[in-house]
Amino acid sequence: MRGFGVVATRLHRSQAWTRRQSSSTRNVSGLLTSTASRYPARTAIVFGGDQISYAELDAASNRVANLLIEHGVRVGDNVALSCPNIPQFTPIYFGILKAGAVVVPLNVLLKAREIAYHLNDSDATAYFAFEGSSELPIGREAWSGFQAADRATQFFLIGSGASVDGLIPDQIYAAAVAGQPETFETVERADDDTAVILYTSGTAGQPKGAELRHRNVYDNVQAGVRLFEPDPAALDVYLCVLPLFHSFGQVVIQNGAIAFGGTLVLQPRFSAREALQLMLEHGVAFFGGVPTMYWGLLEALDDSVDVARLVAKLRIAVSGGSALPAKIHQEFRKRFGVTILEGYGLSETSPVASFAKYGEEPRVGSIGRPIAGVRMELINDDWSDLDDTPGAVGEIAIKGHNVMQGYYKRPEATSEAINQGWFRTGDLARKDADGFYFIVDRSKDMIIRGGFTVYPRELEEVLMEHPAVSLVAVIGVPHLSHGEEIKAVVVKKAGDCTTEAELTAWGKEQFAGYKYPRIVEFVDALPMTSTGKILKRKLS
Structure with missing residues (x-):
């Protein structure tokens, strides 16, 4: 496999697969076992020149489940996974679920310090990392973070191990799963048992884990039947450029493709030119991305791209993460012949809460209407319903099958966010007379950079540890391609000689690549209220 060294996991070309379980629960792993039982020979995953059938994928996930049980992972244990869009992510994800454990996907850009925090906070007992x-x-970074963690005892590296010192042969993933059986009796889990913990942040501190039940994820995937009208008899090919550790890529793209018997074409890191070639080569019918990706596709179009052949196959294009500019909407429809469908959701809502429906004319700038089984309302700060006058602005609250169980080990944060089944999002919106929602602003201070959510408070706390920093405020500033860029406005300690470039470089060492402030500005003072709160709205 090009560009990844030794990553193959010996996905044996066996025709063995596990029959669909008779359990009445909606264990998320049933999405794979059901499709594998119906379409064993279909291609499930394409990566470079490799193709993996559903039978092979199911067998690979069974080997992972057997591996975990052999190493003492018990029902309900949490298992972390740091893996980009490569073929190993999917069998590990479903193997963890089959073993009755909980998947804790981690961003692959995290540094060792951040990884150790996530492993400790989630009580992860085992950890897979590419x-x-x-x-x-x-x-x-994963190995260093694992060694600093308190509870995690099992580590498996997806790769040769040549670049990581101190590993033993049993910790190399390919060797560890090679001898495991290809059949496994899935451990039954109740609908309300936790399936996935997705880490998100708040403005008040460190990242926290949103616990998604099996039914949350399963029902969110099934919402795709009404939204996108998949036809199991007519194979849809999904291009997965969104990171699988993120809820959008994981649930809508990966799980959606598998639930409906589609083929998942993986791109580890988004490149617009390469994405267009993959779309042409594999006849992609379903593309999901954030606005900057659509901007990239349009920029990459030239006379060398057979747009007519690409358009002939493309059926669905969906967008989320941040507002899609009207110009991109118009240009994409003009060039690709497909109207981009916008949606809205959060990790806490599994993720989809509202969407524009396939086959209906969308309203540009709108996040659509609530999906089936989900209610959305606009509320005031005190949870009271906002006057339902069209155009009134309030905070979005969501209730339905998609709302998480709560934040892992954080009852106070859960009670602040969820009231009688309603989850308050922190996002401000208005609603028109036909029930279409339009995001107006974010009541939280979060920054969305290239589709990734960044929370200023976390960065501010770490930046304050630098000996040069007296006070700091982190804000988002407009950026042409990323939507927003991260800027740190810093008051230095008297007499310190640190430069802005030096502080930027230090931040790069502390944070994941999408997080660190690319812009650092030194100022004499920060604007404040009479009570000492920083007025970020006066910063730019």
Whole structure:
């Protein structure tokens, strides 16, 4: 496999697969076992020149489940996974679920300090991590974070291990799963048992884990039947450029493709030019991305791209993460012949809460209407319903099958966010007379950079640890391609000689690549209220 060193996991070309379980629960792993029983020979995953059938994928997930049980992972244990869009993510994800454990996907850009925090906070007992490359040494950071964690006892590296010191042969994933049986009796889980913990942040502190039940994820996937009208008899090919550790890529793209018997074409890191070639080569029918990706596709179009052949296959294009500019809407429809469908959701809502429906004319700038089984309302600060006058602005609250169980080990944060089944999002919106919602602003201070959510408070707390920093405020500033860029406005300690470039470089060492402030500005003082709160709205 090009560019990834030794990452193959010996996905044996066996025709063995597990029959669909007779359990009445909606264990998320049933999405795979059901499709594998109906379409064993269909291609499930394409990566470079490799193709993996549903039978092979199911067998690979069974080997992972057997591996976990052999190493003492018990029902309800949490298992972390740091892995980009490569074929190993999917069998590990479903193998963890089959073993009755909980998947804790981690961003592959996290540094060792951040990884140790996530492992400790989630009480992870086992950890799978991809080795990565010299440019992105995921494995080295993962191994360091694992060694600093308190409870995690099992570590498996996806790769050769050449770049990570101190590993033993049993910790190399390919060797560890090679001898495991290809059949496994799935551990039954109740609908309300936790399936996935997705880490998100708040403005008040460190990242916290949103616990998604099996029914949350399962029902969110099934919402795709009404939204996108998949036809199991007519194979849809999904291009997965969104990170699988993120809820959008994981649930809408990966799980959606598998639930409906589609083929998942993986792109580890988004490149617009390469994405267009993959779309042409594999006849992609379903593309999901954030606005900057659509901007990239349009920029990459030239006379060398057979747009007519691409358009002939493309059926669905969906967008989320941040507002899609009207110009991109119009240009994409003009060039690709497909109207981008916008949606809205959060990790806490599994993720989809509202969407524009396939086959209906969308309202540009709108996040659509609530999906089936989900209610959305606009509320005031005190949870009271906002006057239902069209155009009134309030905070979005969501209730339905998609709302998380709560934040892991954080009852106070859960009670603040969820009231009688309603989850308050922190996002401000208005609603028109036909029930279409339009995001107006974010009541939280979060920044969305290239589709990734960044929370200023976390960065501010770490930046304050630098000896030069007296006070700091982190804000988002407009950026042409990323939507927003991260800026740190810093008051230095008297007499310190640190430069802005030096502080930027230090931040790069502390944070994941999408998080660190690219812009640092030194100022004499920060604007404040009479009570000492920083007035970020006066910063730019």
